[in-house]
Amino acid sequence: MGIEQKTQLSDDERLKERSRHLRGTIEDSLADPVTGAVSPEDAKLLKFHGTYQQDNRDLRNERLRQKLEPAYGFMVRVRMAGGVCTPEQWLRLDELACRYANRSLRITTRQTFQLHGVVKRRLKATIAGINRALLSTIAACGDVNRNVVCHNNPYLSPLHEDVYAWSCRLSEFLLPKTRAYHEIWLDEERITEPPAEEEPLYGRSYLPRKFKIGIALPPSNDIDIFAQDLGFIAIADKNRLTGFNVAVGGGMGMSHSEPATYPRLADVIGFCRPEQLLEVAEAVVKVQRDFGDRTNRKHARLKYTLDDRSLEWFKSELEARLGWPLQAARPFRFKDTGDSFGWVRDARGRWHLTLGILSGRISDTPETGWLTGLREIAKIHDGDFRLTTNQNLTIAGIAEANKRHIEDLLESYRIPNAVQWGGLRRHALSCVAFPTCGLAMAESERWLPHLLTRLEPVLKRNGLEQDAINLRVTGCPNGCARPYLGEIALVGKSLGRYNLYLGAGFDGGRLNKLYREGLMEEEVVAVLTPLIERYAQERRDGEHFGDFVIRAGYVSAVTAGREFHQPDPQLLAHRS
Ligand code: HEM
Numbered sequence: 001m002g003i004e005q006k007t008q009l010s011d012d013e014r015l016k017e018r019s020r021h022l023r024g025t026i027e028d029s030l031a032d033p034v035t036g037a038v039s040p041e042d043a044k045l046l047k048f049h050g051t052y053q054q055d056n057r058d059l060r061n062e063r064l065r066q067k068l069e070p071a072y073g074f075m076v077r078v079r080m081a082g083g084v085c086t087p088e089q090w091l092r093l094d095e096l097a098c099r100y101a102n103r104s105l106r107i108t109t110r111q112t113f114q115l116h117g118v119v120k121r122r123l124k125a126t127i128a129g130i131n132r133a134l135l136s137t138i139a140a141c142g143d144v145n146r147n148v149v150c151h152n153n154p155y156l157s158p159l160h161e162d163v164y165a166w167s168c169r170l171s172e173f174l175l176p177k178t179r180a181y182h183e184i185w186l187d188e189e190r191i192t193e194p195p196a197e198e199e200p201l202y203g204r205s206y207l208p209r210k211f212k213i214g215i216a217l218p219p220s221n222d223i224d225i226f227a228q229d230l231g232f233i234a235i236a237d238k239n240r241l242t243g244f245n246v247a248v249g250g251g252m253g254m255s256h257s258e259p260a261t262y263p264r265l266a267d268v269i270g271f272c273r274p275e276q277l278l279e280v281a282e283a284v285v286k287v288q289r290d291f292g293d294r295t296n297r298k299h300a301r302l303k304y305t306l307d308d309r310s311l312e313w314f315k316s317e318l319e320a321r322l323g324w325p326l327q328a329a330r331p332f333r334f335k336d337t338g339d340s341f342g343w344v345r346d347a348r349g350r351w352h353l354t355l356g357i358l359s360g361r362i363s364d365t366p367e368t369g370w371l372t373g374l375r376e377i378a379k380i381h382d383g384d385f386r387l388t389t390n391q392n393l394t395i396a397g398i399a400e401a402n403k404r405h406i407e408d409l410l411e412s413y414r415i416p417n418a419v420q421w422g423g424l425r426r427h428a429l430s431c432v433a434f435p436t437c438g439l440a441m442a443e444s445e446r447w448l449p450h451l452l453t454r455l456e457p458v459l460k461r462n463g464l465e466q467d468a469i470n471l472r473v474t475g476c477p478n479g480c481a482r483p484y485l486g487e488i489a490l491v492g493k494s495l496g497r498y499n500l501y502l503g504a505g506f507d508g509g510r511l512n513k514l515y516r517e518g519l520m521e522e523e524v525v526a527v528l529t530p531l532i533e534r535y536a537q538e539r540r541d542g543e544h545f546g547d548f549v550i551r552a553g554y555v556s557a558v559t560a561g562r563e564f565h566q567p568d569p570q571l572l573a574h575r576s
């Protein structure tokens, strides 16, 4: 797909252009009592406002049989830079989830909350309620800069606090300026013809595609820096922030059987000082705004702009806009992409507790009172809550006097302690998929617990119960749980069938490679069992599973996104 071949703007581009800065006919769609849906065009524009129209996939066939329209509901995504919220905000979100959504909060892989199952007539109250809690949903989805993610590790303060502050500044700086959001959801006075200069950065057509930014603080790569369109790697000297390495062009999404789409890891192109961060981010966004492919949404992310035109071209275009060169990138080393669980005390004597929440799902079940338990904790907690990009939660800044009380609440609501989990469970991620996601081809969140109970005994038998292995599951190849960075990844192909990918780097620095296609659960276990047995017997000291499967010849190492779909010589050798 060459860069000059197509000139026809995609339908989505034309829609954005004529939407009057994201107003469209959303208000008419919301007011239409005949259907629980909005018009297809407004559904697209709504994403920029932080909400996706969905329908309950469990009920789809039955509703069709009864000649009813699908059971429409909206997913509402909060914008929360760096994943930090106060106990008051937690309580407000919990209340909205119980009143208007499906009594559940879901922590996402971009460090924020999603509410599911909000019906159309409650959408405005939900979004207004989130704003009353001094949070927002604007630009949580859509072709703009999304939620800025940031390393979660409060006990590394004050360095962490510095880095977190930059993620907030970035988030604020790159917000769309349209007043459409305030008019539609917050009853601000309407303007009929918005001024042309309403969006000085994004313009009338916004970006060609979504744009994701994250800040990592080595040695932790918890945010998967190389999966971001734009990543900043914080560089410190004696615990003082000196600046950031700049990484560009990461992205996970691809489509099955479309080799022109592929995941790609970001490339580090230089270093900037802290006070240059916003300028660099703005210039990167502008290059992508002006050169990203607006003819084909499947080829519109920054990763393709870079591969089509070259990294050298990108760097010189960026530096021409900046008017100064980036400095040479500074050395850094990442250790892992996971979270550390349990209690930690910082230098100021405050406690921080990181809880493991499988798939980030916070709801009450007969076994565990996650939702009620965390609500009770929020009522007495005087620090804050920090979500991780691995769908986990840190209760941060707990006063000594509250520690015991919080421990008692965790126990009474039977909230599990991830410190006692095996290494696979501690590092497992899954996207939402069924029943809410319209793109799901297979189960993901609902399958993960079953898959873990099948694989954990295999690991135990081989003495690997405590060994950390990154497992990532998604219901389709779009990649919402960053599957192409899993040492073991299962990506939905059709109901009950998954493609198995192996061999990503434990530190998030290498993509994985397709090993087997269309496996059912039994086959997944049968294929992985001998690999795990061999790993237990033959691994070298400290060798991670992803490195082992490459050394042992199961798959080849992928060093660039374009190699992701290339036939694997290792695999061909194995089969012959
Ligand atoms: C390129 C095509 C993609 C499309 C069309 C897409 C679409 C969606 C949809 C519809 C949902 C809502 C699912 C639900 O909550 O019911 C979702 C969730 C999510 N997506 Fe994507 N997605 C894409 C790729 C990605 C990628 C590459 C990432 C990040 C690496 C990502 C991050 C997320 C996150 C954080 C969520 C929230 C739920 C979770 O944590 O699993 N998405 N996406």
Ligand code: SF4
Pocket: 431, 432, 433, 434, 437, 438, 439, 440, 441, 444, 474, 475, 476, 477, 478, 479, 480, 481
């Ligand atoms: S990976 Fe696919 S199935 Fe999973 S949430 Fe994203 S779009 Fe839906």
